[in-house]
Amino acid sequence: MRIWTGRAGSGKTTAILREIAALSERGEGRQILLVPELNSHLMERRLAAATHNHGARTAEVLTFSRLADRVFSEVGGLAQQMLTPAGQLLTLQEAARRVQGGLSAWKGLADKPELLQEALRLIDECKTCAVAPETLFAAAEESEDAVLAEKLSDLAQILTAYERLCDESLPDPRDRLTHLRDRLAESHTLDGAAVYLDGFLGFTVQESAVVDAMLAAGVPLSAAVTCDTDYPEIFLTGCKTVQKLTRMAKHHNQTVERIELGESKVARPEGLAALERESLLPVRTPQESAAGVRLYEAASPFDECEHAAAYIRRKVRDEGARCRDFVVAARDIEPYSAFLAMAMARYDIPVFLAEKPDLLSRPPMALVTNALEAVRNYFRYEDLFSCLKTGLAGLDWDEIDKLENYVLTWNIRGGAWEREWTEHPDGYGLSIDENAKAQLAELNTLRKRAIAPFSALREALAGEQPAGDCVRALYAFLLAVDAPQRMTDRAAGHEQAGRLQLADEYRQLWEILVSAMEQFAWVCGDMPLTLDRFAQLFRLVLGEYDVGTIPVSLDRVTCGNIERACTENAKYVILLGVNDGLIPKTPSSTSLLSDMDRDKMDALGVELKAYGEERLLMEQETLYRALACPTDELLLTYHTIDAGGGETRPSYFVNTVRELLPDVPFSTHRTETVRDRLQAERPAVELACAYLSGDRTAAVRAAYDYYKDDERVKNAQAQRRGRGPLSSPHTIDGLYGRSLNLTASRVDTFYSCRFAFFMQYGLKAKPRRVARFDALSTGTFIHYVLEHALDTLGKCEGGAAHADQPTVRKACREAVRQYVAEELGGLENKTARFQYLFRRLVRAVEQILDNVIEELRVSDFAPIDYELDFSRSGDLPPVQCEDGDVSVSLSGKVDRVDGYIKNGRLYLRVMDYKSGKKSFSLSDIWYGLNMQLIIYLYALQQEGLDRYRARLTAELNEIVPAGVLYVPVRDELPDAARDTDEDGLRILRDKALRRSGLLSDDMSLLEAMEHGLEGDGRLFRSLSRPERARTSRRLPPSLR
DSSP: EEEESTTTTTTTHHHHHHHHHHHHHHHEEEEEEOOOGGGGHHHHHHHHHHHOOGGGEEEEEEEEHHHHHHHHHHHHOOOOOOOHHHHHHHHHHHHHHHGGGGTTTTTTTGGGHHHHHHHHHHHHHHHHTTTTTHHHHHHHOOOHHHHHHHHHHHHHHHHHHHHHHHHHSOGGGGHHHHHHHHHGGGTTTTTEEEEEEOSSSSHHHHHHHHHHEEEEHOOOOOEEEBBBBTOOTSSHHHHHHHHHHHHHHHHTTTOEEEEOOSSSOOOOOOOHHHHHHTTTTSSOOOSSSSSTEEEEEESSSSHHHHHHHHHHHHHHHHHHOOGGEEEEEESSSGGGHHHHOOOOOOOTTOEESSSSGGGGGGHHHHHHHHHHHHHHHTSSSHHHHHHHSOSSOOOHHHHHHHHHHEEEEETTOOGGGGGGSSSTOOOOOOOOOHHHHHHHHHHHHHHHEEEEEEHHHHHSSSSSHHHHHHHHHHHHHHHTTTTHHHHHHHHHHHHHTTTTHHHHHHHHHHHHHHEEEEEEHEEEEEEEEOOOHHHHHHHHHHOOOOOOOSSSSSSSSEEEHHHHSSSHHHHHHHHEEETTTHHHHHHOOSSOHHHHHHHHHHOOOOOOOOOOOHHHHHHHHHHHHHHEEEEEEEEEEEEETTTOOOOOOBBHHHHHHHHOOOOOOEEEHHHHHHHHSSHHHHHHEHHHHHHTOOOOOHHHHHHHHHHTHHHHHHHHHHHHHHHHOOOOHHHHHHHHOOSSSEEEHHHHHHOHHHHHHHHIIIIIIOOOOOOOHHHHHHHHHHHHHHHHHHHHTTTTOOOGGGGOOHHHHHHHHHHHHHHIIIIIITTTTSSSHHHHHOOOOOOOOHHHHHHHOOOOOOHHHHHEEEEEEEEETTSSSEEEEETEEEEEEEEEEEEEEEEEEETTEEEEEEEEEESOOOOOOHHHTTTSSOOOHHHHHHHHHOOOOHEEEEEEHHOEEEEEEEEEEEEEEEEOOOOOOOOHHHHHHHHHHHHHHOEEEEEEOOOOHHHHHHHTTTTTTSSSOOOOOOHHHHOOOOGGGGOO
C-alpha cells in the first residue's frame, strides 16, 4: 500500500491522477478512484482533464455507494428496496414501542417524539461505527456506573428490536456498507483493478471494514491523506487515518510506502500562504506582508452578507473575476441563508446555496403539518391560518384577510367554524343592516369553502384509526385543496421568474410528501394511531427528508458550510461568522448520552463518533480546509451584534491573524457600508434618494450625481416635494369631503397626532378590533345604562333624587335588560366567561348609579338632557367656525346636561362620563386639547335657550354656564387596610370618584351643586374660602 501525505495543495491528487493517466495511456489494467460523495463530480472532471478525455476506457470514479451498487448488481441485492428516512424513524418508533416495558433510563421513549430523532442519531452512530447489540449488552454488564448501564441496556434492546423489524420489512440503508464488506469477496468487480482512495479526511468504521476487505482480497490500494504528521494536534483525523491504514496493511502482510509531499505547492500571495502554513501552529512568526488576506468587522450578519456581495461586485468589475471564482462559506451557513439570498439579489449576483433547506418551513410542508395541528387543536386560529396563508389551501389573499378579520373580531374557534356566522362583522353594538347581511353571506360562503377539507380530515382521524387510514385521510385532504396542481403551478411560476433552484425544489416536494406517506403506511400498517400521535409522528417523518439541488448555471457564487463549499480551490473565499462560538463551533452534546457517558463507553470498548475535546480538535481541521481553499484572497468577516440584537465577540482566530499578519487590511461597517452600496445599481439608487432627505456625505453625493436623472430618483423627488400638509383641493375633498365635519374628539386627535388623524379620518383606516368588553365597550354600556335609568327615574314623582333604593335597582336592571336585548342580541350565545364578566360589570354599574343618585340628592341641579346631539340632524345645530373662506362644523354628543333655575336664569353644567381615570387638566385647555366640554357648554349657551324653554316650560331669560365636570363611572377598588369597615370603604370609594372639572366661582352656585360643600364634600373637593380664592378653576370670560 502506498500512502501520499501532505498539506492541502501539496500535489497528492495530482500525483494520483498522473499515475492513472499514465496507466490508462499504456492500457495497463483498470483504475478505480474512490472518493467521497461530495467530491465525485469534481473528480470526474479532473480525471477527464488528466487523461484528455480518454481515461474512461480503463479508469473511473466511484464512491462507496456506487461501488456497493456495482457489487450488488453482480451478486444480487441491487433491486432491494430500502427504508427512507421516514421509514427509519417510524421503524425506530415501533421498535421502542415493542420494548418499552423493558426500558429503564428511557422509559416512554416511543411516546416522546422529541427524543425519537435523538435516538435515531444514536442508532445511526451504532450502525456506522459497527457497534452490535451484543457489544452494548456486554458493556452494560461490565459498567460500574448504574445509570450508564441502564442506558446501554436500553440502547441494546432498541437496536435489537430495530434490526429485527428491518429484517421483517425493509433493510436500513446504513447496513449497505456492512453487506458490501460481507459480499465483496463474491464479486469480480475489483478483479484486476487498482484502487486509489482520495478526498477522505477519515473513514467510518463501516468504510474501514470495506477497505480492509479490499486488502484481504489482494486489491492494490493507494491512498492520499491530507495531514502534516509533524502537527498531529492540528491534523488529528488525518494522522489517525494514516495510522489506521498502516495497521490494516500490516495486518494483511502488506508493506506500506509513505510518500510525504510536505507543504502546499499552490501559488498564493505571501500573507495568504503564511496564513495557510502557520496560523494554526502553536508558535507563529509575524510576517511582513499580509497580501491576500482581509478582515472586516460587520455590524450584523446581514451586513456581513452585504459586504460580501459588494466585495464580489468590486472584484468582478475591477479585476475581471467571474462569479464562479468565489466561495462564500461559514461554519454553519443556515443562519445566513436568508441574509445571503437577500443581499445577493440586491447586488444582482447569481448564487448557488449548497446546503439543504429546512423543509418544514416550506409552504407545502407547512400546509400538511399545520393542517394536522389545526384538526388536532379543533381549528385553533394560529394553526388554521398558518395553513391558509401557505397559498395552497384554495383561498386568495383577499378572502383570507376577510375571514381573518371576522375570526379575530369574534374569537372564532372550534365548532364555531362549522356553524353559521350571524354576528355583525364590525363587533358589538351594531345593527344588522343590508350591508352587514351581504358581508355575512360572503363570509359564510368563504367559511364553508375554507373549513370543509379540514372538517373531513378531522372526522376521518377521530378516535383511533389504522396508520394506513390516517395516511389516506391526509392524502384525501391534499386532493380536496388541490395541492398537487397548486404546487405544480407555483413551480412553473418560480421557473418563469428565473428562480430555477426554487422551482426544482417545489417539484421535489410533492414527491417527498408522497414518499413519506407511502413509507408511513408501509411501516406502520394497521398500527392504531390517535390524531395527536399521528400529527406528532408525521411531522417528525417530514423533518427527516431533505431536498437535493444542483447549480442551475455554471457562473454562480457557491455558498455553503465549509465542509461542502471548500472541496476544491477557489480564487476568492469569503468566510462569514468568524465569531466566538461559531469558529471553532461549540459542540452540542446529545441529550441521551453525555460526553462523560461516551468517555466511559470508550473505556468499555464501545467507540462511537468523536466528542468533547477530540471534537474541538477536529474543528481545527475544518478551519484549515477554509484557509487552504483560496488561491488569491481570503476575506474574513465577523459581526458585533447577532440577529437577535445580542452583543457578540470575534473568534480567537481574528487575533491570531492580526498577530501573524500585523499589517492585515482591516475595515469596518462604519466606513464601508455606504461605499459598498455604490457597487450595485439598486443600493446605489437608494443612496441617491438619501440625498433628497438632506444626507450630504461624499458617497451619497456621488450616487446622486450619477443617478439624478434616473426615473426612480425623479419619482422619489416628486414624492419628496409632495410631503407635508396637503395642498391640493381635489385631494382634500377626496379625503375629507367638501364640508369638513369635526367632533371634539377628532380635534383632539388632530392636535395630539396629525398622522393618526390622517389615517383614521382621511384614509378611513380601521384598527383590527376584537369583539370583547374592552374599555370602550364597557364605557358604552355604562353610558347607556346611566342615560336610560336616570331618564326613567326622572319621570318618577320627585325625580331621580327622590327615588328609593328598590326603584333605582329596578330602573338599572331594566336598562341592562334593554341593552342586552338591543345591543348584544341576548346572552344565550355568549361564553360562560363573558357572562361571568358581564354580571360583574352589572354589579359595578349599580354602584356607579348609586353614586350618581347620591350626587343628585345633595344638589339643586337636576338632569335635563341626555345624549344631547350637536349635528346637522341632531338636537342642536353644530358649532360653526369660520376662517376666511373655510367653514368647519364641530359636532358631538353631551352625555348629560344638568340645569338649575334661579331668577329666570338657567344655569347649566355639562357632565361627561369617564370610565377611565382621566381627570380635568387646565394645561390641556391651554394647549387646545380636551376642549369638547368647553365647546359643548359654549354651544348650549348660544343655541340652547329655545330648546329648554320648551322642555322645561319655564320663563327663561338667559343661559348661564355653571361648569363642566368629568364624572368617574368605574368600579373603584380602594386601597384600604384589611380591617376597614363598610363605611370606611364607602368614604374611600367616594373620594376616588370625586368629580373634576372647571366651575364658576359663584359661591351660591357651588352650594347649589353640593349642599354643605363648605364642609367635607363627598362629590367635590372641599375648600375653605381663602384657599378657593387662590386655586379656583374659573370659567373663561367668554363663558361667564
